[in-house]
Amino acid sequence: xxxxxxxxxxxxxxxxxxxxxxxxxxxxxxxxxxxxxxxxxxxxxxxxxxxxxxxxxxxxxxxxxxxxxxxxxxxxxxxxxxxxxxxxxxxxxxxxxxxxxxxxxxxxxxxxxxxxxxxxxxxxxxxxxxxxxxxxxxxxxxxxxxxxxxxxxxxxxxxxxxxxxxxxxxxxxxxxxxxxxxxxxxxxxxxxxxxxxxxxxxxxxxxxxxxxxxxxxxxxxxxxxxxxxxxxxxxxxxxxxxxxxxxx
Amino acid sequence: xxxxxxxxxxxxxxxxxxxxxxxxxxxxxxxxxxxxxxxxxxxxxxxxxxxxxxxxxxxxxxxxxxxxxxxxxxxxxxxxxxxxxxxxxxxxxxxxxxxxxxxxxxxxxxxxxxxxxxxxxxxxxxxxxxxxxxxxxxxxxxxxxxxxxxxxxxxxxxxxxxxxxxxxxxxxxxxxxxxxxxxxxxxxxxxxxxxxxxxxxxxxxxxxxxxxxxxxxxxxxxxxxxxxxxx
Numbered sequence: 001x002x003x004x005x006x007x008x009x010x011x012x013x014x015x016x017x018x019x020x021x022x023x024x025x026x027x028x029x030x031x032x033x034x035x036x037x038x039x040x041x042x043x044x045x046x047x048x049x050x051x052x053x054x055x056x057x058x059x060x061x062x063x064x065x066x067x068x069x070x071x072x073x074x075x076x077x078x079x080x081x082x083x084x085x086x087x088x089x090x091x092x093x094x095x096x097x098x099x100x101x102x103x104x105x106x107x108x109x110x111x112x113x114x115x116x117x118x119x120x121x122x123x124x125x126x127x128x129x130x131x132x133x134x135x136x137x138x139x140x141x142x143x144x145x146x147x148x149x150x151x152x153x154x155x156x157x158x159x160x161x162x163x164x165x166x167x168x169x170x171x172x173x174x175x176x177x178x179x180x181x182x183x184x185x186x187x188x189x190x191x192x193x194x195x196x197x198x199x200x201x202x203x204x205x206x207x208x209x210x211x212x213x214x215x216x217x218x219x220x221x222x223x224x225x226x227x228x229x230x231x232x233x234x235x236x237x238x239x240x241x242x243x244x245x246x247x248x
Numbered sequence: 249x250x251x252x253x254x255x256x257x258x259x260x261x262x263x264x265x266x267x268x269x270x271x272x273x274x275x276x277x278x279x280x281x282x283x284x285x286x287x288x289x290x291x292x293x294x295x296x297x298x299x300x301x302x303x304x305x306x307x308x309x310x311x312x313x314x315x316x317x318x319x320x321x322x323x324x325x326x327x328x329x330x331x332x333x334x335x336x337x338x339x340x341x342x343x344x345x346x347x348x349x350x351x352x353x354x355x356x357x358x359x360x361x362x363x364x365x366x367x368x369x370x371x372x373x374x375x376x377x378x379x380x381x382x383x384x385x386x387x388x389x390x391x392x393x394x395x396x397x398x399x400x401x402x403x404x405x406x407x408x409x410x411x412x413x414x415x416x417x418x419x420x421x422x423x424x425x426x427x428x429x430x431x432x433x434x435x436x437x438x439x440x441x442x443x444x445x446x447x448x449x450x451x452x453x454x455x456x457x458x459x460x461x462x463x464x465x466x467x468x469x470x471x472x473x474x475x476x477x478x479x
Contacts, residue, residue: 058444126339132425134439160425174319174325175329176322176339176422
């Protein structure tokens with residue numbers, strides 16, 4: 001009986017191996033948590049494995065240009081995938097928007113940020129965290145919001161910059177920065193704020209953060225890469241993406 | 249054509265800040281590290297192994313471990329954060345004093361160990377000789393021990409300074425990348441590379457290579473001549 005079980009297990013494993021491929025995915029830091037769930041579902045449903053690296057989009061861009069082994073990029077913007085396609089490092093026509101990101105002003109403290117964002121004008125804090133605007137699209141969006149509010153000059157001395165949006169959240173989550181601009185996906189799960197207080201920045205204060213996915217030159221012809229892109233467009237993945245506060 | 253003008257004011261302020269941080273760290277460590285090195289060199293205590301191990305920890309631990317703990321411990325919920333807030337100093341992360349504290353901890357073994365080795369090499373005899381000549385302990389220390397341990401102090405100062413200049417991981421984790429306060433050269437290089445500003449990155453990175461080489465070259469040349477002089 002046990003032997004039979006072992007044999008069938010071995011056969012099952014072998015057949016899965018024969019079909020299963022692997023795909024290296026570079027993921028913008030704001031999408032790291034949803035991606036964990038999607039990658040797990042993807043492996044369960046298709047047998048393919050997605051190997052995920054999370055980081056700043058700008059850093060990935062530099063690394064991909066210099067031969068990094070990534071096969072898919074889930075960018076935090078739409079400019080980077082377009083640029084990669086122009087430069088011939090991405091597969092033409094594979095680009096699509098997988099999520100539209102939302103910016104929130106967030107504090108780990110329960111009643112620190114009001115729902116109108118007046119806390120910014122009052123300025124009663126020592127540190128305002130944001131992602132490095134040069135390399136992280138959410139950082140650039142935060143800068144745009146402050147510019148539109150006319151608060152950029154008064155608040156810039158209080159900036160602390162995270163290397164990417166995940167580090168920015170970590171500055172706020174540990175309380176070292178009282179508040180900061182992060183991605184809604186980082187502080188919301190299943191439609192609810194996971195903690196602290198937040199101002200959902202109105203969409204008219206910054207350009208929509210369209211996040212595009214693209215297959216990179218290294219992923220051309222990899223069946224697992226194509227399968228992942230299809231999976232990302234599917235209803236199951238979309239449900240996960242929406243539950244983190246992205247629109248589509 | 250690239251020239252020094254490519255180094256903008258932000259780069260220059262990063263260089264200045266780095267030199268300030270490294271000088272202050274080295275100075276502080278020579279003051280704090282010398283008694284620790286002295287104790288480690290002379291104690292018979294069973295705690296010697298433990299203290300030595302704690303001092304050496306940063307040699308083994310990745311900077312991310314120290315950076316992570318410092319962020320938590322110095323934060324508003326952490327014990328050090330409670331203390332600094334109670335003293336009216338505010339929180340240490342994202343400040344120059346915070347970086348200084350991190351640098352002192354992180355660079356400690358690079359200063360303590362050479363000085364400790366120098367003290368151990370001197371042994372007890374010169375001090376006994378000084379004592380028979382009725383020199384007090386402080387007198388002995390400054391007129392006998394310090395001159396004899398000079399190469400050790402010099403090595404410690406150079407290594408301490410250079411190691412602080414080379415620090416990156418901790419600064420990235422607790423610094424917050426603030427120009428003029430916590431954005432040191434290593435972080436500035438990282439920023440340039442990420443933003444594809446390779447020309448500026450080259451200037452700073454090339455400068456670091458030259459600096460590191462000169463420091464080590466001076467150190468090894470000096471040590472060789474001391475060894476030769478001592479036969």
